[in-house]
Amino acid sequence: MDSNGVEAARIRQEIDSLKSNKRNIEQQISSLEAQLNQLEVNSSTVCPQPLSNGDLSNSNGLSPDMIYRYSRHLLLPSFGVQGQANLLKSSVLVIGAGGLGSPALLYLAACGVGRIGIVDHDVVELNNLQRQIIHTEAYIGKSKVESAAATCRSINSSTQIVEHREAFRTSNALEIVSKYDVVVDATDNAPSRYMINDCCVVLGKPLVSGAALGLEGQLTVYNYNGGPCYRCLFPTPPPTNACQRCADSGVLGVVPGVIGCLQALEAIKVASLVGEPLSGRMLLLDALSGRFRNVCSIF
């Protein structure tokens, strides 16, 4: 390349870099405009007192960094600054850092939930990595909670991550659940599901429930605003030998991946007070045929 060619390449690179900066600045302006609109809407409404814990401050709690980080959320008319501010004030407990918990935690950390709790007593094993995508080979033999928490923190240092490196059992369940607004059941066995459900009913917490086995998955939200709970649907626990687990019968890794993502979605909707949570309905995934079904009549 002659010197003209080198100079042309340098100029092209500089143009690209300036264009990229321009895009970033435009995004920041859009986010700030959205925030300003929201403030103006809020100050013109008749009822100045939001339902949230009586906070009178005008601030929505979003720093300039956050406005930039969550700009794609803030631009959404149905989510916006208020949805993000609600999310930031919320806390979500994820029970199980496995196939369902992995994608759920990744999205919950990325999206700006204020505080995330992770419960699990297991260690990462090689045969987990096919589906438990929050963990890496470097964490084999180490605590799943430690591993998941490290990944969440590396994604979003402004979210508080609380590690519960213990089994979820009757002696600690109520105390742990009581510290969070929304619970995500990412476990894989019936006794845990009943225990988590009962805690959520006692404490009045919405419960985002997911399950995946083989090539099928299901999703629903229990105990939301007076909606049905797990026991309403399954009053009596099945005999233990009737419950299959993926350790026994296998699971295609991406299936809990899909369901875990949908659990994050429902948890985000509940925590941000946006949209219509999947309460009183169940979403069924048949991965083999590529079909989702929404079932209502079972409730």
Ligand SMILES: [Zn+2]
């Ligand atoms: Zn019930």
